[in-house]
Amino acid sequence: MNKPEYCIEVPLDQAYRLHTHGPTVLISAAYHQERDVMTAAWNMPLDFAPPKLAVVLDKSSYTRTLIEKSGSFVLQVPTIAQKDLVTTAGSTSGKTILNEQHTDKLTAQHIAAFHGQTTDAPLIQNCIAWLECRLIPEPHNQQAYDLFIGEVVAAWADARVFKDGHWDFSQHPELRTLHHVSGGHFFTITELS
Amino acid sequence: MNKPEYCIEVPLDQAYRLHTHGPTVLISAAYHQERDVMTAAWNMPLDFAPPKLAVVLDKSSYTRTLIEKSGSFVLQVPTIAQKDLVTTAGSTSGKTILNEQHTDKLTAQHIAAFHGQTTDAPLIQNCIAWLECRLIPEPHNQQAYDLFIGEVVAAWADARVFKDGHWDFSQHPELRTLHHVSGGHFFTITELS
Numbered sequence: 001m002n003k004p005e006y007c008i009e010v011p012l013d014q015a016y017r018l019h020t021h022g023p024t025v026l027i028s029a030a031y032h033q034e035r036d037v038m039t040a041a042w043n044m045p046l047d048f049a050p051p052k053l054a055v056v057l058d059k060s061s062y063t064r065t066l067i068e069k070s071g072s073f074v075l076q077v078p079t080i081a082q083k084d085l086v087t088t089a090g091s092t093s094g095k096t097i098l099n100e101q102h103t104d105k106l107t108a109q110h111i112a113a114f115h116g117q118t119t120d121a122p123l124i125q126n127c128i129a130w131l132e133c134r135l136i137p138e139p140h141n142q143q144a145y146d147l148f149i150g151e152v153v154a155a156w157a158d159a160r161v162f163k164d165g166h167w168d169f170s171q172h173p174e175l176r177t178l179h180h181v182s183g184g185h186f187f188t189i190t191e192l193s
Numbered sequence: 194m195n196k197p198e199y200c201i202e203v204p205l206d207q208a209y210r211l212h213t214h215g216p217t218v219l220i221s222a223a224y225h226q227e228r229d230v231m232t233a234a235w236n237m238p239l240d241f242a243p244p245k246l247a248v249v250l251d252k253s254s255y256t257r258t259l260i261e262k263s264g265s266f267v268l269q270v271p272t273i274a275q276k277d278l279v280t281t282a283g284s285t286s287g288k289t290i291l292n293e294q295h296t297d298k299l300t301a302q303h304i305a306a307f308h309g310q311t312t313d314a315p316l317i318q319n320c321i322a323w324l325e326c327r328l329i330p331e332p333h334n335q336q337a338y339d340l341f342i343g344e345v346v347a348a349w350a351d352a353r354v355f356k357d358g359h360w361d362f363s364q365h366p367e368l369r370t371l372h373h374v375s376g377g378h379f380f381t382i383t384e385l386s
Binding site: 017020021022023024041042043044045046047052054056080083140141145146147149165166167178179180181182183185186187188189190191192 | 210214234236238239247276333339360371374381382383384
């Protein structure tokens with residue numbers, strides 16, 4: 001699948017703006033013929049330029065295994081229309097699906113994806129931002145805290161809602177971001193009145 | 194100033210729920226007679242139990258200096274009514290105020306605070322959650338990434354909006370959280386319709 005036409009490149013020094021407001025994100029990775037995607041509410045920007053970010057990945061996650069093997073991943077920002085996908089991706093194991101159904105989570109759950117520029121990790125369709133990352137190996141952080149640090153090496157956003165370097169959902173409220181509260185319950189964002 | 198009467202203790206294993214949805218927060222610290230507060234959009238929970246969290250603190254921040262000296266800090270969640278305070282606390286230096294006005298940022302900017310249970314760091318009034326943290330020293334993370342990790346040792350929330358372990362702003366929309374976008378522009382959160 002090709003990159004959607006509304007998907008524009010974001011200058012690297014603006015990449016932090018894509019998740020400074022605290023959305024729940026999807027993390028994807030691939031290694032050889034294997035790929036996976038998972039939900040991560042615990043993520044944050046870490047630096048402006050070169051842009052870095054941090055994300056918490058549980059040891060049981062198959063996506064984490066693929067990141068450790070491949071050294072790269074994608075952090076992408078899903079929308080309220082993808083709530084079910086985000087919930088399912090966060091509550092099912094790619095390894096279990098692989099063992100039981102002999103296919104990956106994306107195929108089993110009909111999650112469409114396209115190719116990025118610097119990584120084999122799948123870029124999930126219908127998200128509104130994609131940050132391609134090179135893993136900065138920090139074994140102590142990864143083991144002690146499940147904390148992974150990436151350098152953003154390419155960034156993309158949906159031009160319908162990321163304009164002139166800023167989020168603007170006024171024309172497309174259906175593309176607003178998800179913010180996990182607890183137990184599968186989400187908030188979304190809105191303008192301050 | 195005493196703790197507000199609506200301020201209830203939150204079980205430590207629920208502390209992560211206070212900022213999983215990605216709010217911009219205030220970080221405060223104190224050392225001997227000095228105290229400071231700063232804004233931090235880049236923060237996230239790091240573990241459930243014992244609860245830990247991570248936050249990015251720029252090297253120029255006086256709050257960071259006080260955290261390094263005292264080994265403790267408070268992460269608190271401000272509301273939309275505190276937007277001006279959050280903007281000002283994020284754009285002024287406590288060290289500059291101390292040098293020029295011979296007082297601290299809280300006094301200079303009329304920011305009221307009360308005492309916590311485990312730390313001398315001030316708990317900022319009119320926030321809706323307060324996480325008292327013990328710094329887990331990680332010199333490499335602090336130097337290389339400005340990344341600070343804390344163990345949450347006491348947690349409090351506003352009982353009007355944190356009920357039965359969950360955020361519920363339906364009765365108090367004026368107490369909703371701030372989510373920094375860029376350039377002093379904020380979103381707030383709302384229920385998914």
